[in-house]
Every structure is written in structure tokens, then in C-alpha cells.
Amino acid sequence: MEKYPVLTGNDLSVLIDSLNLAGKYSQIIVLCDENTYRLCYPLVSPLLPENHRVIGILAGEVHKTLATCEKIWTALCEMNTDRSACLLNLGGGVVGDIGGFVAGTYKRGIAFVQIPTSLLAQVDASVGGKTGVDFLNYKNQIGLFARPESVLIYPGFLQTLPEREWKSGFAEILKHYLIADKPGWERIRNVSPETLDTEAEIRHSVAIKSAITEKDPHEKNIRKSLNFGHTVGHAIESYFIGFDQEQVLHGEAVAAGMICESFFSWQAGLITGEECMQITQYINQYFNIPEIPVFAYKTIFHCMAQDKKNYSGEIRTVLLSGIGNTVFDVSVSEESLLASMEYYQQQLQRHTIRIPAS
Numbered sequence: 001m002e003k004y005p006v007l008t009g010n011d012l013s014v015l016i017d018s019l020n021l022a023g024k025y026s027q028i029i030v031l032c033d034e035n036t037y038r039l040c041y042p043l044v045s046p047l048l049p050e051n052h053r054v055i056g057i058l059a060g061e062v063h064k065t066l067a068t069c070e071k072i073w074t075a076l077c078e079m080n081t082d083r084s085a086c087l088l089n090l091g092g093g094v095v096g097d098i099g100g101f102v103a104g105t106y107k108r109g110i111a112f113v114q115i116p117t118s119l120l121a122q123v124d125a126s127v128g129g130k131t132g133v134d135f136l137n138y139k140n141q142i143g144l145f146a147r148p149e150s151v152l153i154y155p156g157f158l159q160t161l162p163e164r165e166w167k168s169g170f171a172e173i174l175k176h177y178l179i180a181d182k183p184g185w186e187r188i189r190n191v192s193p194e195t196l197d198t199e200a201e202i203r204h205s206v207a208i209k210s211a212i213t214e215k216d217p218h219e220k221n222i223r224k225s226l227n228f229g230h231t232v233g234h235a236i237e238s239y240f241i242g243f244d245q246e247q248v249l250h251g252e253a254v255a256a257g258m259i260c261e262s263f264f265s266w267q268a269g270l271i272t273g274e275e276c277m278q279i280t281q282y283i284n285q286y287f288n289i290p291e292i293p294v295f296a297y298k299t300i301f302h303c304m305a306q307d308k309k310n311y312s313g314e315i316r317t318v319l320l321s322g323i324g325n326t327v328f329d330v331s332v333s334e335e336s337l338l339a340s341m342e343y344y345q346q347q348l349q350r351h352t353i354r355i356p357a358s
Contacts, residue, residue, distance in 0.1 A: 003214060006127055006206055008153040008199070015152040016047040019113060027085035028052040031072065031099040033059035036091040039160040040117045044090060053079055057095070061241060061250070064094045064134050066142065072102045086111040086149065092118035092165075093125035093250060097140065100131030104146030114148045117157040119169025119198070120251055123176070123205035126151045128213040128226075137241045138306045139234040145218055153206070155199045167193070167287055168251025171229075173201050175258065176208045178279065179228050182324030189282055224309055224318055224328035231317040231332070232340070233257025235303035239296055248290045255287040259347065260340035264332060265319040267339070275323055280347050291348060297341050301334050 009015050021028055028049055032041050037056050045052075055075045057068050076085075089099030089112060096114050103112035116126040132143020158166065170193045177185040184204070188196065209226060216223035233254035240248040259280050266276040283289065292300070301315075309316045309329070318328045 004147055004150055006151040006153065006210060008155070008203060008206065010154070010156060010199075012043060012154045012156065013047050015154055016044065018152070019150065021049055021086070025084055025086040025111065026082050027079065028088065029076070029079065029081065029085060030054045030088045030090055031057070031095055031102075032090050033057050033063075033092075033095055035059045036095065036117050040090055040157055043156075044088075044115070048088075057098070059094070061094060061134065061237070064098050066133055066135065068098060069102050069105075069133060072098070073106055076102075076106055081106070081110070083107045083110055086113065088113050088115055090115045090117060092116065092121045096121050096126050097130070097132055097143070100129075100146050100148065101133055101143055104131055104144050109146070111149050112146070114151040116151070116153060118161060119158055119166050119202075120172055121169075122153045122155070122158075122202050123169060124172035124209060124226075126153070127206055127209045128223075129217060134238075134241060137238055138303065139238050139241075140308070141306065153202060155202060158198065164249065164288060168249040170201075171251035171255040171258070171283075171287060173205050174282070175226075175229055175254065176205045178258065178320060178323060179225050179318075179326050180208045180212075180324060182322070185323050189278055193286055221328075225326040227309060227328075228318040228320065228326060229254045229258035229261055231257065231304055231307050231309065231315070232260040232300070232337070234307065235300045236290065236292065238303040238306075239292075239300050240290070249288075252288050252290060255283045256289045256292070256344060259283055259289070259344050260337070261317060261319060263340040263343045264317065264330075264336060265321075267336065268319055268330070270319055270321045270327065271323065275320075284347055289348070292341065292345065294345075297338055298334075300341070301337050304332070304337065 007015055055072055087103045089096050103110050114126040116122045129145045129147050131146050132140040135141035212223055236256055237253035262276045262279045265271045304315050314331045316329045317332045318326050319330050321327045
């Protein structure tokens with residue numbers, strides 16, 4: 001996949017001007033959800049050509065479906081949108097994922113720009129060219145790799161973000177430290193996320209993810225390391241989809257997944273019990289992570305069986321090989337998952353995080 005610009009800045013007009021929209025495309029169409037239309041679109045609209053159009057969708061993971069795609073494709077057809085148009089995806093991970101998928105498939109592909117408005121989307125989801133929708137309640141089951149024209153990251157959008165959404169996004173920042181920056185992890189592990197420089201953290205995460213995805217755009221090898229916490233995390237998220245769209249956020253599920261997959265890493269002898277404890281303690285102290293009923297364990301394992309990294313019937317995951325390094329394509333058994341979930345639940349119930357027993 002050809003490299004594309006990822007631009008970060010505190011002047012939204014400069015970022016939009018970098019797109020050179022005037023005369024470049026036959027149509028400019030903005031895709032928003034109900035929240036970004038109310039909170040973010042008013043900041044962007046005056047900077048766009050006056051004849052731009054808007055398509056709105058409902059907010060939330062439960063609406064990241066083919067049915068929503070059909071509504072967007074229908075709207076594009078009704079606007080007589082041709083292949084020279086450009087779709088601006090103004091929103092969080094859901095808008096970016098579904099907007100990129102719609103753009104990549106409409107008339108075999110139209111241009112699109114990612115304008116992420118959540119911390120999670122700015123540090124992770126908007127970078128790397130992954131698009132997709134959920135199917136049969138499985139996360140990102142239908143999708144494709146599609147190259148955006150560019151990604152515009154404006155930290156000012158985060159002023160509209162609820163604390164819970166901000167913490168959800170910080171889970172991906174934490175992941176980047178754990179897989180690729182041990183000195184950074186040692187620096188942040190004793191401080192509250194709220195005390196860190198958000199813009200600097202965004203740039204740090206984007207640099208790590210961009211470097212990895214440029215080496216492996218289609219996730220054949222090293223890019224799999226970015227899925228640390230996601231094998232279990234996506235399965236937890238899939239389990240909760242359909243119950244209540246606010247019950248668990250992506251970053252909350254990934255934070256839970258990082259505890260479980262750190263436990264896997266300790267079980268495999270790849271990190272120490274002390275390192276497993278440090279990760280568990282940090283996540284338990286600063287993140288909203290879900291309680292998971294025992295009767296859900298087998299369903300979660302069944303959801304893991306749908307993970308895109310799996311091969312020939314084996315569930316494959318990513319483990320830490322020491323803080324700052326990973327190994328991928330590691331097979332995980334149902335027994336290992338059950339042990340990790342029991343560890344996870346035990347840590348939720350304790351005020352003091354304990355090093356796992358040998």
C-alpha cells in the first residue's frame with residue numbers, strides 16, 4: 001500500500017487546506033454520526049467548499065453493520081456521486097472504519113480522507129488503511145485494506161470527548177508502549193494517564209503504528225504485533241455487542257484483553273510475574289474494564305475462533321516477549337483462556353494486585 005500523509009496539528013484550517021479540495025474532486029461528502037455532526041462538523045463546515053454534502057449515521061458500534069453501509073451507498077447513489085468524489089470521514093473508529101469500507105467499495109473505490117475525532121481513532125484506528133464492519137456480532141468480520149488520501153489529526157476535537165471515551169483511547173496508547181517502547185513504559189507506568197501530554201502521546205503512537213504498517217501493510221507478519229490485547233479483547237467486545245452499545249467500549253475490551261494476554265505471556269515464560277503484575281495493576285487502576293460472568297467464557301472462546309489471525313483451526317494470538325517486544329502466531333488453548341479469565345476476574349476483586357503464582 002502506497003504511503004500517505006498523516007498530518008497532526010492544532011490549526012484545523014491548515015489541515016483542511018492541505019487537502020486542496022477546491023477543483024480536485026467532483027464532490028465533497030462528509031460522513032458524520034449524530035455526535036460528530038453536532039460537535040465537530042460545525043468546526044469543519046466553514047473550511048469546506050460551500051457545495052459539500054453531508055451523510056449522517058447513528059453513533060455506536062451496534063450500527064457498524066452492512067445495513068448502515070447500505071444506507072450510505074444509497075445516499076451516494078441518490079447524490080449521483082461519481083468515482084471522482086471524495087468522502088471525508090469525520091468521526092471516531094466506527095465512522096472511520098465504515099466510511100473507509102464504503103468508499104473502498106462504492107463504484108470499486110472513491111477517494112476518502114480520515115478525520116478522526118476520538119482519541120482511539122487518532123492514535124490507532126485511522127492509521128494503517130484497515131476498514132470494515134461487524135457481521136453476525138463478530139468484530140470487523142467484513143472489510144478490506146484501503147488507502148486514504150490522507151489522515152488529518154486535530155487534537156482540538158478531543159475537548160468534546162467524555163472521560164470514558166478518552167480512557168478507551170488511551171488503551172491503544174498503552175498498547176503501543178508495551179509492544180514497542182520499553183523505556184517509555186518504564187516512564188509512564190507510575191503516572192496517571194491524565195498527567196501526560198496528549199498531543200505528544202498521539203504523535204508517539206502514530207509514529208509506532210505508521211512505522212509498523214509501512215513495513216507490513218497487509219498484516220502478513222510484523223503488523224500482527226499491533227493486535228496485542230485484541231484476540232481476547234475483540235472476543236469480549238463481540239460478546240457484549242447487541243446487549244447494550246454502552247456496556248463495553250473498544251478500548252475497555254482491549255485493556256481487559258491485554259491483562260489476559262499478559263497472563264498468557266507470563267505462562268509461556270516470555271515475561272516475568274513482576275511484569276505481568278505491573279501491567280495488570282496499571283490497567284486495573286486507571287481503566288474502566290468489564291466484569292465478565294463465568295458463563296460467558298466459552299462464548300468468548302467461540303468468538304476468538306473467528307479471529308482473523310487464526311490459521312487451520314488454531315487460535316493464534318500475540319504475546320509480549322519482554323516489555324517492548326512481541327511474538328505472534330502463538331497458538332492458545334481453551335484451557336489457557338479459562339485460566340487467564342480466572343486470573344482477570346480475581347484481579348478485579350482485589351485491592352492489591354498479586355504477582356501470579358508459579
